[in-house]
Amino acid sequence: MSTQNTAPATEAARETTRTQHLRRYLMCRPEHFTVSYTINPWMVPANPTDTDAALRQWQVLHDTYLALxxxxxxxxPVEGLPDMVYTANGGFLIDGIAYGPKFRFQERAGEAVPFIEWFRANGFDTREPVEVNEGEGDFLLVGDVILAGTGFRSTGDSHREIGDVFGREVVSLTLTDPRFYHLDTALAVLDPVQGVSNGGPERANIAYLPSAFDPRSQAILAERFPEAIHVSDEDGSVFGLNSSSDGYNVIISPRAKGFEKQLLERGYNPVLVDLSELLLGGGGIKCCTLELRGA
Known part of the structure; x- marks a missing residue:
């Protein structure tokens, strides 16, 4: 079992003044949410789901973004596509370019067309993928670099493809724990853009669960992000890392108590939103949030 604070904050990190950056997000109301199939360890069709509860919890997240x-x-939402609520899987967007999804499982394949059509209708330069990828579930922008997950959903070939689409460095990371089948369940971007703090450059920073990655990926993350927060398995297993940060406010699960404390120690403002009903489908805060950059 991993433990917290394996990468303690330096005094400089503790003294950093965090800056909020306003975002534009794409969300989808879970009007058809249910769990009728199993494509990840969290989905158990025998366990009852409550669509009304999912809607209420989702609305709190939606309203929290607006309030911030x-x-x-x-x-x-499209009837028959209950996982459309997890909009993060619907694409990856930078500078007005939208790279569409190509889902691994047939149960979600029908989501690709609605997302791609939405991007086109809203002015994005839309690129249809050849390779299997599940959008921001497995691709996270940190500064100028794209961190790309593989092992369960998106394939390594999509890492090459997304690099070609955006002309950016892509760092491949391999997930090994089936509970954390998307990169955004095991790693959270806390400072997505470079800024200036205390008179000097501020490094983009992350939080992650080391045990969710293979040794090579752990070494890469340790080298690139020496100030990263290492989150415990207890907090990871309640989808504490499936969070959304604007550089200051970090929306997280209220059950991720250790992570909440770590964020406070680093100068962030944890905002607690419960999406326990949507966790029955294997998704959390970040899963329900696709960032729209540009256009």
């Missing part, structure tokens, strides 16, 4: 000053766009 962010912009939220909506894509219409």
């Amino acid at each position: 000053g962010h912009e939220v766009e909506l894509i219409d």
